[in-house]
Amino acid sequence: xxxxxxxxxxxxxxxxxxxxxxxxxxxxxxxxxxxxxxxxxxxxxxxxxxxxxxxxxxxxxxxxxxxxxxxxxxxxxxxxxxxxxxxxxxxxxxxxxxxxxxxxxxxxxxxxxxxxxxxxxxxxxxxxxxxxx
Numbered sequence: 001x002x003x004x005x006x007x008x009x010x011x012x013x014x015x016x017x018x019x020x021x022x023x024x025x026x027x028x029x030x031x032x033x034x035x036x037x038x039x040x041x042x043x044x045x046x047x048x049x050x051x052x053x054x055x056x057x058x059x060x061x062x063x064x065x066x067x068x069x070x071x072x073x074x075x076x077x078x079x080x081x082x083x084x085x086x087x088x089x090x091x092x093x094x095x096x097x098x099x100x101x102x103x104x105x106x107x108x109x110x111x112x113x114x115x116x117x118x119x120x121x122x123x124x125x126x127x128x129x130x131x132x133x
Contacts, residue, residue: 024051037063
């Protein structure tokens with residue numbers, strides 16, 4: 001499969017499926033907002049398994065209700081664990097309880113990271129992947 005970089009505006013205007021797999025940053029907070037949904041194709045679907053605040057959920061809910069986009073699948077939410085009740089009644093939405101990492105492989109990798117960090121710290125070395133330094 002050939003993958004080609006596209007600027008954000010072109011990506012949202014031409015994609016049938018957009019999968020968000022990014023970490024949360026100041027730059028991407030509400031990157032998918034009312035303007036982004038209006039620029040998307042009415043047949044587009046958005047999937048968020050990254051971080052909830054990347055999507056402005058109020059704008060997404062309105063875009064889904066108005067038929068501006070075709071559907072959404074959310075595994076993460078703007079205000080976890082809260083999910084706006086409006087999403088729960090829509091037929092074009094799939095909601096999952098933040099289980100994107102719930103595979104044997106992912107959990108094994110997470111356990112290995114923890115064990116490796118314990119060994120590093122025990123050997124007076126800095127731990128990797130510190131969340132709050």
